[in-house]
Structure formats: C-alpha cells, structure tokens
Amino acid sequence: MELDYKHLPEPASKERLRLWLRFLKASRSIEATLRENLRQEFRTTLPRFDVMAALSRFESGLKMSKLSEVLRVSNGNVTGIVDRLSEDGFLIREPVPGDRRASRVRLTKSGLEEFERQAAAHEAWINDMLSVFSPDAARDITNRLEQLEASLQKDKF
C-alpha cells in the first residue's frame, strides 16, 4: 500500500497549480451555463453579450479600436461580431467626423432594450450560481482577485 502524502505540505507550486485547476473548472462550468442560457433564452452568445454590455456603458458609442481594447480581444474579432449584431439591428456603425478611417459603434434603441432584458437575466443566473457565497464571502474573494489582478498587471513590465 502507498504512503499517504495527503497531509504533508505540498510544494507551493503544486498548491497553486491545484488552485488554478479548480479555478478553471469553476470558470468553465459557469461560462458553459451562461452560454447555454443565453442561447436558449435569447438566441445569442457570450461574445455578443459582452459587446453589448461594453457599449451599454457608453451612450455615445465606442470606436472599433476602443471596443476591442475594452473587451481585450483582437480587432479582427470585433469586426465579425459587430457585423452580425448590426444585421440584427442591435447596433450601428456611424462615421467619425474628421477621420474617414474610423467608425463609432453604438447600441440602437432596440439593442439597448434587448441588452437590458439580457442583463437582468444574466445577473439573476449569476446570483443563483454563486448563491453558495454569502455577500461577505463574495466580497472577500473579490478582494483577493483584485490583488491577483494587480500583481498580474505589474509583472507585465
């Protein structure tokens, strides 16, 4: 029979790897449910929701480049998603006065209304999935994640 290493201290790197694996699993599990719910209830996808969420915070819209920066995805990626959302009438590209290369994207009235319904449902789904965390526990973990983000940013330079 094997020795029981379970209660011996693991090297720090193993402990952190274990954390990452759990982290990823939880994240993927929640994301999968969100995708499925968005698909079933609103015939849309997470990337489309993300674009609309970003635009909903800027009444006068965002330039394509700013939009891809906010979402932290590539320019080319945003082009396709915006194309499709435009076809659905949820947003429009407007010319930017004085710069014929650029365009400003903003939600239409219909897009804003649609997004508000999606956002309310989204918040309820998250509240349900994370109900195991009390508001205090949620705040505590949020704080730790903010530390993590800060340390990840710092290492970039």
Place this chain on the structure above:
Amino acid sequence: MELDYKHLPEPASKERLRLWLRFLKASRSIEATLRENLRQEFRTTLPRFDVMAALSRFESGLKMSKLSEVLRVSNGNVTGIVDRLSEDGFLIREPVPGDRRASRVRLTKSGLEEFERQAAAHEAWINDMLSVFSPDAARDITNRLEQLEASLQKDKF
C-alpha cells in the same frame, strides 16, 4: 452632484455579479498568458495541451468518447484536435478489439516526452502568476472553489 452609494450595502446579487466579473477577468488574463507562452515556447495551444494532459493520466489511452467526457467538450471537437496531434506524431488511434466503431487514443513516446516538458513549464508559469497567494491562501481559495463546484453540481438536478 450624485449621492454616494459606494459604502451602502449592495444587494447580494450585485456583490456576486462583481465577483463573477473579477473572476472572469482573472481567468481570461491567466489563460491568455498561458496560450501565449504555449505558442511561443512549444508551438502549441491550450486545447492541445489539455488533450495531452488528459491522456498522460491514462497510460493505456482513452476512447474518443471518454476523452471528450473527461475534457467536457463536444465529440466533434476532439476529433479535429486528435487529428492534428496525430499528424504531429504525439498520439495514435488504435483499434479497440471487439468494437470496430471505437478507437483508443494514447500518447506516443514522443508525445509523452513533449508533454512532460510542457507540463513542467506550465506549472512554473502558474506558480509565477499566482505567487501573490501564499500556499495557505491558495489552499483556502481552493476550498471555497470546491464548495462552489459542489453546489453547482447539485443544482443540475
């Protein structure tokens, strides 16, 4: 001027939504770095790494259906990734005696060696990115994530 709501208690659902947004941000940030590193150092991708990681735990290989179950991705998805890894000589499909529909996939010697180098680098990257968490803090968060997973599983039925 607007009232300052910042220090009033937020509804639980807002607190949890905030947690989810931080969670997603951290997860995407770490994943992006992993993808970039895998690409630069090993000319591979996270899905390929995931497939090899899964197979590395089963010396005699896995059937395609079991592989997609373990990875929690669709069957059709696994087909393509396995196709490409096979072309690279990192794994092989073997016939399953007594069932001509099925095939068993396992790492080749070259695939196992390659994976072991990738896994060592992967662990070091994670250790670096999560270094802001002490082993104790890491264990603590891992425990909370396990609670979360358990509660997510339970709600499925």
Place this chain on the structure above:
DNA sequence: CGCATTTACTTCATGCTTAAAATATTTGCA
C-alpha cells in the same frame, strides 16, 4: 433470426478567436 434502437465516431454549418497581411486614411516632418 431480423430489424429497430443505441452507441461510437466523424462531418457539417456556423460562429468565435488569433496573428498577420492588406487597405485606406491621417499625421509628421524634411
């Protein structure tokens, strides 16, 4: 046995994702 159902897997259509190349326009400066 015969044939409907189930199982294992691949293919297909569509969309998301990236990096890199291409296009168009603006800016800066010799």
Place this chain on the structure above:
DNA sequence: TGCAAATATTTTAAGCATGAAGTAAATGCG
C-alpha cells in the same frame, strides 16, 4: 508640398467550439 510612418479597420488563414446530421457497427428483443 511630398512622402514615409503611424493609425483604424477589414480580410485572411488556421484552429477551436458547438449542436445537429450522417455513417457505421453493435445490441437487444420480438
């Protein structure tokens, strides 16, 4: 002014992801 460099965006090629449809083989039961 003229033109090289920078900027804003789209296009392209390749891979990942899904759900659904298709193919082939195995199973089960009347």
